[in-house]
Amino acid sequence: MQTGSAAAERAYAHTKSQILNGDLVGGQLVSEGNIGAELGISRTPVHEAFLRLGAEQLLDLVSRKGAIVRPMTPTEAADVLAMRKAIEAASAGQVFAAGGPNQRIADRIAENLDSxxxxxxxxxxxxxxxxxxxFHALLIEASDNPLARQFYEQLRGRQQRLRNLLLRVDPANLASSFADHQELAACFTSGDEDGFSAALVAHLNRYQGAL
Structure with a gap:
């Protein structure tokens, strides 16, 4: 049975992924023993992983044997969305000021939309x-602003959790989100700053209904 730091890292990545993608839902009890059995590792590295996830406010430890998945509250969601709006709007502003995204980014955005x-x-x-x-990472990358990329990366996990909440609640939101992305991309590549700003606000407002 695997032990040590490698096992703890496996348990951390596995459990975090399940929380972010919605397989482990808010309020659900998670057993160290069950995670260890799934991965073929001992309980000690799973406990270490749970401590890390507790520090990231994804789990609440209830005993040495387990933890409860911390629900994403409406307040947390609003905070995440506010920061997303600030980062994406500021990055886009830099792109518009520079005359729009370069061709490489524009081509990657088009390929992403096809996917x-x-x-x-x-x-x-x-x-x-x-x-x-x-898609949203490409909008940030287009600004060539390393600080914006760093801040976006710090929000990434919580953003993924929000996306899964929205899209799993109602799969019809897939088509709506895609339509939003098409509009955002059209405004972004054509230099329509006001249109982009309005589309971004409408897009992020969809997530308020996910909780």
Whole structure:
């Protein structure tokens, strides 16, 4: 049975992924023993992983044997969305001031939208969530602002959790989110700053109804 830091890292990544993608829901009790059995590792590294997730406010430890998944509250969601809006709007402002995204980024955005369209048609929620994340990361990358990329990365896990909440509650939101992305991309590449700002606000407002 695997032990040590490698096992703790496996348990951390596995449990965090399940929380972010919605397989472990808010309020659910998670057993160290069950996670250890799933991964073929001992309980000690799972406990270490749970401590890390507790520090990240994803789990509340209830005993040495387990923890409860911390629900994402409306207040937390609002805070995440406010920061997303600030980062994406500021990054886009820099892009517009520079004359728009370069061709490489524009081509990658177009490729991403093609992938999103196929995922919507297939009803692939998990795949769409990843493509959604990549789409917004491209908007940030276009600004060539390393601080914006750093701040976006810090929000990434919570954003993924919000996306999964929205899209799993109602898979019809896949098509709506894709339509939002098409509008955002059109405004972004054409230099329509006011249109982009309005589309971004409308897009992020969708997530308020996910909780």
């Amino acid at each position: 999103q369209q196929a995922l919507v048609a297939a009803g692939d929620v998990a795949g769409f969530v990843d493509a959604d994340d990549d």
